[in-house]
Amino acid sequence: GAGVSQSPSNKVTEKGKDVELRCDPISGHTALYWYRQSLGQGLEFLIYFQGNSAPDKSGLPSDRFSAERTGGSVSTLTIQRTQQEDSAVYLCASSFNPGQGFRGYTFGSGTRLTVV
């Protein structure tokens, strides 16, 4: 598509439930990133996919968080047994291969997750 698409745009879930957040990157972008933005805070790196390489999971805050990217395109971020501190905006971004003249990311509009 023309931009990075994320769904749902808003999600309210009960504490303890699992949630799945979806990201459709820009067609042809080989790199995909997930960031988390807590209320009034900056962007916290979560995970990075580049082509067929093993993902960089160094930013995932706990083993309740996981992500996959199927076919080098769509990515799903899964949070198991959600906690209230997981409430945040989850942003997805994509870019061309950063090693080929990095030009920055294009972000989606985010998924606002509220755990009640």
Add this chain to the structure above:
Amino acid sequence: GQQLNQSPQSMFIQEGEDVSMNCTSSSIFNTWLWYKQEPGEGPVLLIALYKAGELTSNGRLTAQFGITRKDSFLNISASIPSDVGIYFCAGPGTASKLTFGTGTRLQVTL
């Protein structure tokens, strides 16, 4: 790890005023990026800088890549209400992940 500190944290200015904000890093960057985030949206790239000393403009926005390669500056001239938002600096950290600054929240009053 790398840290990016932005200042000021927030600014309240009147329409028509010029704005200056800066970003400093604990380590050298080869690229500096400036993003703007409006409410309910993801950050949007405003300006990218690739060379120490580089000065680049995008309309009323001008950004500079500091010669030490540890800082960058963003100026907005003649601010208007639609300039409201959070401005983030960013630089590529390890393995091409962007490290983002803490953000400068800009409010413009009429």
